[in-house]
Amino acid sequence: MKRWMLRALPLLGVLISATAVAAVPDWFDPGDSTLDNAQHAKAANASAADATRGLIGAAVDPAHSVQAVIDAYAQCDAVFESVQAASTLAPARVADLVQAAAINPRCPCGGENLWSAARLASRVRIEHRGLPVAIENLCGCSGAAAQAAAMAVPDHAEQILGAALVANRRAGGVVDSLGKIGNISGPVAAAGGSLTRRADKRCDADTNPDDDFDFTQRWQAANVDVAIPPTSRDPDCDQKAASTAPVAADAESTPDPTSRDDRLLIDSYVAAGSERALVLFNGNDHAVNLADENYQFEMYFPGVVEPGRRIGLAGTVAAHGLYVLAGDTASSALRARADMLVSSNLLQPSEAVVLRRGLANSGCGCAEVTVAGTLNGLGAKSEDWRQQQVSDDAVGKLNNADSVGQVRPEAVSVAAWQSPLATVPLSLARQDDACDGDPEIADDFSLQPFQPGAPTGGVFRPSCAVATTDLVIADYEARRETADAPVWRAVELYNHTGATVDLADQGYLIEVYRDGGREPSQVIALSGDLVRSQRWLLASDTAPDAVKDQSALVSSDLAGEGVDAVVLKRLTVRTAGSCQADVYAALRELRAPVPLVGPRIGEIPGEPRNDEPVVDPHRGGEIASPN
Numbered sequence: 130m131k132r133w134m135l136r137a138l139p140l141l142g143v144l145i146s147a148t149a150v151a152a153v154p155d156w157f158d159p160g161d162s163t164l165d166n167a168q169h170a171k172a173a174n175a176s177a178a179d180a181t182r183g184l185i186g187a188a189v190d191p192a193h194s195v196q197a198v199i200d201a202y203a204q205c206d207a208v209f210e211s212v213q214a215a216s217t218l219a220p221a222r223v224a225d226l227v228q229a230a231a232i233n234p235r236c237p238c239g240g241e242n243l244w245s246a247a248r249l250a251s252r253v254r255i256e257h258r259g260l261p262v263a264i265e266n267l268c269g270c271s272g273a274a275a276q277a278a279a280m281a282v283p284d285h286a287e288q289i290l291g292a293a294l295v296a297n298r299r300a301g302g303v304v305d306s307l308g309k310i311g312n313i314s315g316p317v318a319a320a321g322g323s324l325t326r327r328a329d330k331r332c333d334a335d336t337n338p339d340d341d342f343d344f345t346q347r348w349q350a351a352n353v354d355v356a357i358p359p360t361s362r363d364p365d366c367d368q369k370a371a372s373t374a375p376v377a378a379d380a381e382s383t384p385d386p387t388s389r390d391d392r393l394l395i396d397s398y399v400a401a402g403s404e405r406a407l408v409l410f411n412g413n414d415h416a417v418n419l420a421d422e423n424y425q426f427e428m429y430f431p432g433v434v435e436p437g438r439r440i441g442l443a444g445t446v447a448a449h450g451l452y453v454l455a456g457d458t459a460s461s462a463l464r465a466r467a468d469m470l471v472s473s474n475l476l477q478p479s480e481a482v483v484l485r486r487g488l489a490n491s492g493c494g495c496a497e498v499t500v501a502g503t504l505n506g507l508g509a510k511s512e513d514w515r516q517q518q519v520s521d522d523a524v525g526k527l528n529n530a531d532s533v534g535q536v537r538p539e540a541v542s543v544a545a546w547q548s549p550l551a552t553v554p555l556s557l558a559r560q561d562d563a564c565d566g567d568p569e570i571a572d573d574f575s576l577q578p579f580q581p582g583a584p585t586g587g588v589f590r591p592s593c594a595v596a597t598t599d600l601v602i603a604d605y606e607a608r609r610e611t612a613d614a615p616v617w618r619a620v621e622l623y624n625h626t627g628a629t630v631d632l633a634d635q636g637y638l639i640e641v642y643r644d645g646g647r648e649p650s651q652v653i654a655l656s657g658d659l660v661r662s663q664r665w666l667l668a669s670d671t672a673p674d675a676v677k678d679q680s681a682l683v684s685s686d687l688a689g690e691g692v693d694a695v696v697l698k699r700l701t702v703r704t705a706g707s708c709q710a711d712v713y714a715a716l717r718e719l720r721a722p723v724p725l726v727g728p729r730i731g732e733i734p735g736e737p738r739n740d741e742p743v744v745d746p747h748r749g750g751e752i753a754s755p756n
């Protein structure tokens with residue numbers, strides 16, 4: 130068995146209270162790896178929480194401790210217990226701890242394997258309880274980690290939620306790497322803490338982080354001058370690629386600008402004392418927008434084959450320029466030069482650093498579970514926090530882009546209210562000359578701008594010369610296949626803006642209002658690209674297969690009776706958070722305690738029994754009879 134000595138972590142002492150750290154346990158062997166020690170703890174029948182406390186007490190990095198315990202115990206309860214214990218000991222690291230747990234692709238919380246708190250929550254009965262949230266594979270660790278961390282450090286709920294979402298945002302292919310994934314000795318071990326790419330290898334990427342690593346092939350040990358950080362390098366990687374690429378005899382000498390390669394490379398890695406930095410080099414003759422290309426750094430712990438941290442990058446790197454990602458404990462000169470500052474804990478010496486680009490998975494499919502876990506962890510504090518998150522100050526102004534139907538005016542009582550969409554069947558397609566949406570959701574609804582529609586849309590063909598500023602609802606369908614069949618609905622959107630619209634990035638939502646309510650009963654976050662002059666179809670899960678097959682999104686939230694209005698909204702101010710529309714939708718619908726179930730478990734049957742107490746949702750919930 131390979132052994133390695135634990136390295137000193139100079140920042141650990143300032144982050145963890147000395148009085149809070151447990152004594153080094155008997156099962157801990159300083160000559161073994163962190164994963165081996167976590168397995169020792171399991172063999173000694175220590176709980177996952179005690180194993181985490183013991184590792185942290187032995188000066189192991191808290192995030193590494195969490196990941197090792199999860200791998201060794203391979204149980205969903207271990208995720209919850211480890212994150213809760215580590216968050217209590219190192220509250221300043223809570224976002225890092227959540228990410229370390231949620232990032233694990235071998236999450237033991239998949240399927241029906243839930244943590245104990247979630248299994249208990251599935252038996253909670255509350256007044257007006259909504260449907261339980263199903264935990265899909267790979268999302269379980271996000272929910273467990275978010276709930277555990279929110280219980281331990283409720284004042285950091287926003288950071289907890291954001292960290293879990295970032296962890297699930299998986300980037301695409303490797304564009305460069307430093308070190309070897311799964312190695313027990315990091316890339317700077319033989320170089321004294323800092324590496325700089327050799328001048329003759331500035332444009333030579335290492336896209337295989339799993340092969341053996343010899344730093345002398347591309348790197349040199351160097352004391353990076355943090356007092357005068359450089360801003361650019363000389364090599365032109367575009368020119369070098371053009372000079373080395375084979376050229377056909379009849380090829381033009383002018384390069385094709387559409388075939389340019391936007392890849393960046395790692396220029397320097399600094400992990401010496403309190404100095405922490407990663408430097409990127411753009412060898413192209415054009416600027417690169419990091420957020421648009423979804424560039425991410427992945428940091429790997431010793432002996433672990435899944436990433437321990439992900440850092441999403443933002444900003445623009447100038448042609449031939451350098452981009453500095455620095456830790457917040459770095460020298461003042463380096464911090465002043467930095468294009469992006471992060472916690473220095475995220476840049477602790479790692480066994481491998483991988484730079485990725487592109488988007489393999491947005492992670493937004495885990496947003497609802499992560500929100501549910503955070504709300505459950507906050508307990509009695511959840512409602513105040515939830516209200517803060519959906520306020521205009523938090524998410525920016527919500528624009529009504531278009532609507533069909535009418536939200537009950539405040540002056541009309543629920544008893545006197547008559548829904549304009551109550552009639553079924555109802556088929557409404559926009560008139561060809563009615564290109565502007567109806568953002569006034571409480572005014573009287575008129576059928577004048579509409580003509581008969583079709584089950585899958587396609588009727589609206591705009592004849593307006595001027596492009597609209599927003600998408601519009603082109604068709605609304607409410608039908609039954611037979612007299613006693615459930616209602617099915619379809620909503621078609623049309624893009625007459627003149628440009629492709631990224632529905633998720635621009636925060637488009639569908640709100641469904643029912644039964645005279647003045648707040649939406651369901652909020653559906655939209656995603657995908659809607660090309661100009663094209664259509665996008667949303668259908669309920671009760672729709673015929675022919676309709677669902679042509680739909681971009683199928684949602685149960687569009688089914689059911691009593692619909693008063695369907696409103697298309699857009700979040701006009703974006704925050705730095707991920708999956709904003711999905712998070713907003715979940716926060717508008719969910720109230721703690723949120724029942725959490727595995728993906729193969731159906732809806733919790735039945736209404737609360739008369740002999741069971743109704744739970745005040747502001748009090749955090751009580752456990753009902755399991756019968």
